[in-house]
Amino acid sequence: xxxxxxxxxxxxVPEGAIASLNCTYSDRGSQSFFxxxxxxxxxxxxxxxxxxxxxxxxxxxxxxxNKASQYxxxxxxxxxxxxSATYLCAVNYGGSNYKLTFGKGTLLTVNP
Amino acid sequence: ETGVTQTPRHLVMxxxxxxxxxxxxxxxxxxxxxxxxxxxxxxxxxxxxxxxxQTENNSVPSRFSPECPNSSHLFLHLxxxxxxxxxxxxxxxxxxxxxxxxxxxFGNGTRLTVT
Numbered sequence: 001x002x003x004x005x006x007x008x009x010x011x012x013v014p015e016g017a018i019a020s021l022n023c024t025y026s027d028r029g030s031q032s033f034f035x036x037x038x039x040x041x042x043x044x045x046x047x048x049x050x051x052x053x054x055x056x057x058x059x060x061x062x063x064x065x066n067k068a069s070q071y072x073x074x075x076x077x078x079x080x081x082x083x084s085a086t087y088l089c090a091v092n093y094g095g096s097n098y099k100l101t102f103g104k105g106t107l108l109t110v111n112p
Numbered sequence: 113e114t115g116v117t118q119t120p121r122h123l124v125m126x127x128x129x130x131x132x133x134x135x136x137x138x139x140x141x142x143x144x145x146x147x148x149x150x151x152x153x154x155x156x157x158x159x160x161x162x163x164x165x166q167t168e169n170n171s172v173p174s175r176f177s178p179e180c181p182n183s184s185h186l187f188l189h190l191x192x193x194x195x196x197x198x199x200x201x202x203x204x205x206x207x208x209x210x211x212x213x214x215x216x217x218f219g220n221g222t223r224l225t226v227t
Contacts, residue, residue, distance in 0.1 A: 004154070034215060043202055043218035044155070088155070099168065100216065102155040 002027045004091050006103035014111050019076040021106050023089030026070070033065055033072045034100065036088040044088055048074065079110040115139065118203050118219035125193065126227055133188040133222045135203030143209040144186040145216065146178060149200040161186065162209035193226045200224070 003026040013019045021035075032051050036044035050056045050063040050072065062075040072091075076083055086105040093101060116137045125131050137144065146158040160168035161180040175197075177189040186203055200221045207214040 043220050044216075045218070046215045049215060090155075099157060099160070100155075104152065104154045 002091075002093050002101050004089055004101050004103040006087075006089050006106050008104055009107040010109050011106055012109045012111060013079050015079060015081060017079050017110075019079045019083065019108055019110070021074040021076075021087050021089075021108065022071060023073065023091075023103055024071045025089075025091045025101075027091075027093050028067070028070065030067075030070075030091045030093055032092040033063070034090040034092070035061075035063060035072075035074045036090060036102075038086045038088055038105065040085070047087070076108075079108075081110045081112050084108060084110050116203055116205055116217050116219035118201075118222050120222060121220065122223045122225075124225045124227060125190070127193060127195070129193075130189070130191040132190065133201055133203075133224075135186040135188075135219055137184055137186075137203075137205040137217070137219075139205055139217060141205035141207050141217070142183050143206045143214075144180060144183070145204040145206075146186065146188055147202040147204060147218075149202055149221070151199075155202070159188075160209060167209055190224075193224075195226050198224055198226045 005024045034049045035047040037047050038044040048063045050065045056063045060077045064073045086107050088105045089103040090100040119134045143162045148156045157170050158172045159178045164180050179187040202221045203219040204216040
């Protein structure tokens, strides 16, 4: 069974610090990787996606992918209280149908 | 109106009731999905429709019955549910199934409570 593992947290960081969120996945055939943010009581919204090994930066967010080690991470620089949310890692295992397998999510709290 | 809209936002139903959840997307997408989100569990894919055709039924009990009359509308018909079916039901859409780069856009969900 394909799995996506995340530390459930809560991960607590002070305002202005770097928050590091990690995710591991079980299937080496995984093709694309997504990070979603979900505020309490709201629906998930896409933060970033990454396909190739290495880093991908978008503003304060950096996604890092290491396919050999089967992990993907999300770094949030200059963390703000508004970043407090649950972050969901999702992995597309490919095939003819587009299916995402989600992790349980990591709760991030940024303290002012 | 833009995005993915779900109604109702909240639903309380008894185990013998029949109800339906509705989802509408205004993004011009061709694929629509139903997900279930329970506390302490990952999002679970239930059904996938691509160009109105069902392409995935993820071993969902028959008390959940999806309907996709066109690429913009998706329904989830509910009957004789169990208390363990209480959860947040999320609808999502994407450009097309099979495009790994096409992200999902989620609706705000229906919070379902089965009594």
